[in-house]
Amino acid sequence: xxxxxxxxxxxxxxxxxxxxxxxxxxxxxxxxxxxxxxxxxxxxxxxxxxxxxxxxxxxxxxxxxxxxxxxxxxxxxxxxxxxxxxxxxxxxxxxxxxxxxxxxxxxxxxxxxxxxxxxxxxxxxxxxxxxxxxxxxxxxxxxxxxxxxxxxxxxxxxxxxxxxxxxxxxxxxxxxxxxxxxxxxxxxxxxxxxxxxxxxxxxxxxxxxxxxxxxxxxxxxxxxxxxxxxxxxxxxxxxxxxxxxxxxxxxxxxxxxxxxxxxxxxxxxxxxxxxxxxxxxxxxxxxxxxxxxxxxxxxxxxxxxx
Amino acid sequence: xxxxxxxxxxxxxxxxxxxxxxxxxxxxxxxxxxxxxxxxxxxxxxxxxxxxxxxxxxxxxxxxxxxxxxxxxxxxxxxxxxxxxxxxxxxxxxxxxxxxxxxxxxxxxxxxxxxxxxxxxxxxxxxxxxxxxxxxxxxxxxxxxxxxxxxxxxxxxxxxxxxxxxxxxxxxxxxxxxxxxxxxxxxxxxxxxxxxxxxxxxxxxxxxxxxxxxxxxxxxxxxxxxxxxxxxxxxxxxxxxxxxxxxxxxxxxxxxxxxxxxxxxxxxxxxxxxxxxxxxxxxxxxxxxxxxxxxxxxxxxxxxxx
Numbered sequence: 001x002x003x004x005x006x007x008x009x010x011x012x013x014x015x016x017x018x019x020x021x022x023x024x025x026x027x028x029x030x031x032x033x034x035x036x037x038x039x040x041x042x043x044x045x046x047x048x049x050x051x052x053x054x055x056x057x058x059x060x061x062x063x064x065x066x067x068x069x070x071x072x073x074x075x076x077x078x079x080x081x082x083x084x085x086x087x088x089x090x091x092x093x094x095x096x097x098x099x100x101x102x103x104x105x106x107x108x109x110x111x112x113x114x115x116x117x118x119x120x121x122x123x124x125x126x127x128x129x130x131x132x133x134x135x136x137x138x139x140x141x142x143x144x145x146x147x148x149x150x151x152x153x154x155x156x157x158x159x160x161x162x163x164x165x166x167x168x169x170x171x172x173x174x175x176x177x178x179x180x181x182x183x184x185x186x187x188x189x190x191x192x193x194x195x196x197x198x199x200x201x202x203x204x205x206x207x208x209x210x211x212x213x214x215x216x217x218x219x220x221x222x223x224x225x226x227x228x229x230x231x232x233x234x235x236x237x238x239x240x241x242x243x244x245x246x247x248x249x250x251x252x253x254x255x256x257x258x259x260x261x262x263x264x265x266x267x268x269x270x271x272x273x274x275x276x277x278x279x280x281x282x283x284x285x286x287x288x289x290x291x292x293x294x295x296x297x298x299x300x301x302x303x304x305x306x
Numbered sequence: 307x308x309x310x311x312x313x314x315x316x317x318x319x320x321x322x323x324x325x326x327x328x329x330x331x332x333x334x335x336x337x338x339x340x341x342x343x344x345x346x347x348x349x350x351x352x353x354x355x356x357x358x359x360x361x362x363x364x365x366x367x368x369x370x371x372x373x374x375x376x377x378x379x380x381x382x383x384x385x386x387x388x389x390x391x392x393x394x395x396x397x398x399x400x401x402x403x404x405x406x407x408x409x410x411x412x413x414x415x416x417x418x419x420x421x422x423x424x425x426x427x428x429x430x431x432x433x434x435x436x437x438x439x440x441x442x443x444x445x446x447x448x449x450x451x452x453x454x455x456x457x458x459x460x461x462x463x464x465x466x467x468x469x470x471x472x473x474x475x476x477x478x479x480x481x482x483x484x485x486x487x488x489x490x491x492x493x494x495x496x497x498x499x500x501x502x503x504x505x506x507x508x509x510x511x512x513x514x515x516x517x518x519x520x521x522x523x524x525x526x527x528x529x530x531x532x533x534x535x536x537x538x539x540x541x542x543x544x545x546x547x548x549x550x551x552x553x554x555x556x557x558x559x560x561x562x563x564x565x566x567x568x569x570x571x572x573x574x575x576x577x578x579x580x581x582x583x584x585x586x587x588x589x590x591x592x593x594x595x596x597x598x599x600x601x602x603x604x605x606x607x608x609x610x611x612x
Contacts, residue, residue: 021508152512152528160515160524194496194533197503201510202327206458208511209466212518218466222458227500 001110003036007306008102009146009299010087011094012170012264013138016223016255017203021151023094023142026170027299031098032084032306033062035106042078043067043103050085061127065100068123069107073114079107088292091174092262097139100127105144105303117144117302118159133182139258146302148211165214168298169273171251173242173280174262176290179235184259187231196226216252216268223253223266236261242283249279270295307416309342313612314408315452315605316393317400318476318570319444322529322561323509327457329400329448332476333605337404338390338612339368341412348384349373349409356391367433371406374432375413379420385413394598397480398568403445406433411450411609423450423608424465439488445564452608454517471520474604475579477557479548479586480568482596485541490565493537502532522558522574529559529572542567548589555585576601 009030015022038044043066045055057063062081070078081103087095101124108115115123124140137157141149147164151157206222209215233239233256242263246254250272251265263280267273273295284291315336321328344350349372351361363369368387376384387409393401407430414421421429430446443463447455453470457463512528515521539545539562548569552560556578557571569586573579579601590597 018507018511020504021511150508150511150515152508152524158512158527160512162511162515163518188500190500191497192500192503194494194498197498197506197533198326200503201324201507202456202458204507205324205327205456205468205510205514206464206466208514209456209468209518212469212515218458221464227503 003034004106004109004305005032005034006102006106006303007032008098008105008303009143011097011139011142012172013094013258014228014256015207016225016229016253017200017207018150019225019228020136020138022148022204023138024148024164024170025142025146025299025302026093026172026294026296028296029087029093029172029294031086031102033099033102033106034082035103035110036080037110038078038080040078041076043070044078044080045083046080047082048085049083051089053085053089061096061131062099062103064130065124065127066103066107068126069104072123075111088174090178090180092179092256092258092260093172093174094139094143094258096127096131097124097143100124101140101143102303109305118157120144121159122157134185142302144302147298147300150208162208163212164298164300165211165216167216167268169267169270170296170298171246171265171267171273171276171280172257172262172294173284174292175237175284177237177261179259179261184232184235188228189231192227199226219266220252223255225255229255232256232260236263237289238283238287239263242280245279245283246276249275251276270297309340310412310415310611311338311340312408312412312609313338314404314411314609315449317403317445317448318478319400319564320534320562321513322531322535322559323506323513324456325531325534326442326444328454328510329444330454330470330476331448331452331605331608332399332478332600332602334602335393335399335478335600337392337408339405339408339412340388341409341416342386343416344384344386346384347382349376350384350386351389352386353388354391355389357395359391359395367402367437368405368409370436371430371433372409372413374429375410378429381417394480396484396486398485398562398564398566399478399480400445400449400564402433402437403430403449406430407446407449408609415611424463426450427465428463440491448608450608453604453606456514468514469518470604470606471517471522473522473574475573475576476602476604477552477571477573477579477582477586478563478568478600479590480598481543481590483543483567485565485567490538490541494534495537498533505532525572526558529561531561535561538562538566542569543595544589544593545569548586551585551589552582555581557582576603
């Protein structure tokens with residue numbers, strides 16, 4: 001193979017209780033990329049469609065992730081990358097992660113899979129470092145592994161793929177306001193109450209149990225964030241109303257996607273997820289904020305060739 | 307049935323990363339109790355063998371738990387309780403929980419199961435309140451449900467029974483020193499670093515994933531406590547040596563049982579658990595501290611009729 005076209009999914013990081021460790025991949029929202037072997041060494045971004053992003057390799061997350069990949073190999077040639085962005089940067093559904101993960105996954109395919117998924121996460125994290133200053137794995141891991149993922153450890157890096165029930169759907173609304181990941185990090189406190197932390201890890205335990213046992217109600221009862229959401233949600237207009245209405249419309253739970261401003265809800269079944277979408281839309285229509293909205297099954301596979 | 311004899315297991319609470327929420331039941335360590343219907347109203351403790359504990363109903367954890375049970379029923383009669391203690395109070399393996407849970411479980415059996423296990427946990431927690439001042443569920447839950455349990459929420463109370471692999475064995479050593487649960491609570495800080503809390507909930511996620519997928523290595527990698535063990539372990543002589551030697555002897559992980567002073571290790575298979583026991587024993591022999599030691603499979607069933 002000299003060239004492949006891939007789909008790189010959008011992702012929801014944190015997933016309420018799992019701040020910095022949990023993530024999931026979407027199935028019908030994502031970027032497309034074409035990656036081509038070239039005789040020239042290095043990485044060249046030849047085309048970006050859909051967003052105004054830098055073509056210079058060192059300034060582009062896919063470029064930087066690709067360079068990390070190449071630096072771990074003895075490889076005399078290089079790659080060209082075309083990126084067709086459907087995920088808006090700054091939306092909070094893993095725009096930089098999709099590009100970073102997509103680039104290294106495709107390069108790995110073209111070279112006959114010299115690296116495993118965990119190694120690819122490590123390379124893709126360099127793209128995340130460029131995008132946000134922090135080499136976090138909670139979006140690139142679900143993009144590469146699919147389904148729900150747990151970053152159990154960052155040093156050494158260990159990703160655990162969590163069983164994901166088939167009827168789990170996500171609804172994600174992206175209000176057109178800007179929340180920078182770096183700002184969203186800065187407002188967090190460096191200490192938390194032990195009692196809140198206990199509540200949080202009890203919910204992480206409940207969520208993961210619910211995923212393995214396909215107990216949708218338990219998943220719903222566990223989708224709470226006592227630590228980060230109370231602080232970050234003040235950056236997102238009408239967050240409380242969106243959340244309350246989503247639950248009323250049947251969602252299992254609702255929270256901030258990544259560092260926002262997107263808000264996600266999880267539901268059992270597509271029909272409920274669509275009702276949740278309608279309830280979310282009406283909130284932002286009322287307050288007069290433009291939005292994008294997505295309803296998607298959870299992607300079990302991660303990045304794929306199209 | 308007018309009378310039953312039961313086995314009420316010892317339990318390990320916290321299990322490293324799961325402070326205040328996780329617990330597991332032992333299979334071959336526990337108390338025996340005889341519970342008998344009487345025409346008299348109320349609870350009467352008629353005999354306690356093996357330990358010097360109060361016979362007065364209001365001062366005895368089984369009595370108090372039993373009264374909580376009765377207060378939720380219209381019942382014109384009462385119960386007599388005999389307790390054969392094998393678990394030493396203050397050992398950190400759920401001595402009060404076994405008596406409290408055993409009493410209410412047996413009374414429930416004798417009356418044709420008017421209550422479910424979660425309701426029984428709630429009654430038994432009143433015994434825990436008498437013993438330690440805090441109505442915690444992390445020992446009574448595994449005693450009643452068996453296996454690994456997660457206290458996902460205390461208000462409302464929700465217990466999740468976690469799948470427990472068949473080859474999981476516990477080794478528990480009880481150095482003969484006193485650590486009061488109330489003291490062990492008081493030295494904890496009310497705030498923790500967010501980064502440590504994140505590590506903790508990542509490990510809770512890893513442990514629960516490892517239990518469901520029967521991935522013993524993942525269970526082992528997740529058995530870490532960045533929050534409580536660094537503080538409480540200073541109350542337990544030679545803790546670090548016991549832990550280091552247990553891991554060397556093949557244990558998956560090692561930590562403080564409940565609020566101590568018992569130290570537990572989990573291993574895959576009985577043979578390894580016995581090697582771990584030998585390594586633990588030699589530490590306390592060297593430092594000249596008396597000890598009890600137990601090796602037990604994880605009990606899948608909880609309290610049972612014998």
